[in-house]
Amino acid sequence: MDIRHYLDSTYLKTAEQAGVSYEKNFEVALGFVKEAIDEQFKLIMIRPDVVSVAKKMVMAAESMVLVGTVIDFPEGKSTVSEKLDEAAKAVTDGADELDFVIDYEAFKSGNSDKVREEVIRCTEFGLSHHKVVKWIIEVAALRPEQIVQLSALVKNTVIAHFKETNFADIFVKSSTGFYKTADGLPNGATVPAIILMLENASPLPVKAAGGVRTYEEAIEMVRLGVKRIGTSAAKAIAHHKEASGEY
Secondary structure, three states: OOHHHHEEEEEOOOHHHHOOOHHHHHHHHHHHHHHHHHHOOOEEEEOHHHHHHHHHHHHHOOOOOEEEEEEOOOOOOOOHHHHHHHHHHHHHHOOOEEEEEOOHHHHHOOOHHHHHHHHHHHHHHHHHOOOEEEEEOOHHHOOHHHHHHHHHHHHHHHHHHOOHHHHHHEEEEOOOOOOOOOOOOOOOOOHHHHHHHHHHHOOOOEEEEOOOOOHHHHHHHHHHOOOEEEEOOHHHHHOOOOOOOOO
């Protein structure tokens, strides 16, 4: 197994979060793009402002690396129209994959209709532009039964409105990696959460994001059944080395 084929190498920090200037942070992001090209990862996942330059770098290198970005990140509270506007800009800039943060707070407050609407309209937009769409449900913000319910809600909405031939291009994704948890609890993918997602999102594929830091953890996720792994430690994982950092 070549673990690189599962890895979405990820850099999503803002300059403020990284404690550096915008220019320096942009430079760091481009370093991740170059690394993804050199290592032949499946995808490079970066913020929307980096997409255009990243796509140019990939094309110049004649690389097969896909360019992905996040939409309505990290809280997912925007209106459906705002999500669509952001997605349209990303597509224009050259993004191959769109990772939308679902409005998980709306879901938790009982507003499942808003969640259904954004899943339908944003997925429809992505597929109409031949893009892979992923729905980030933010497992650290959910109780186990809510992970089950939200995974199933995405699945059932997709099954009701899209063709089976599209299912492989519509993922349910665990985490942003930026959710603030209490008492040092994990804010990304955990084995119990991923198992619940796999059981309740199928036949949609699952992406484990956040918290996968070692080759052994990545292999465990693949053996469970995930199709993608989002991590800022992609190079360390690919080379069986210890990773530093958080995502």
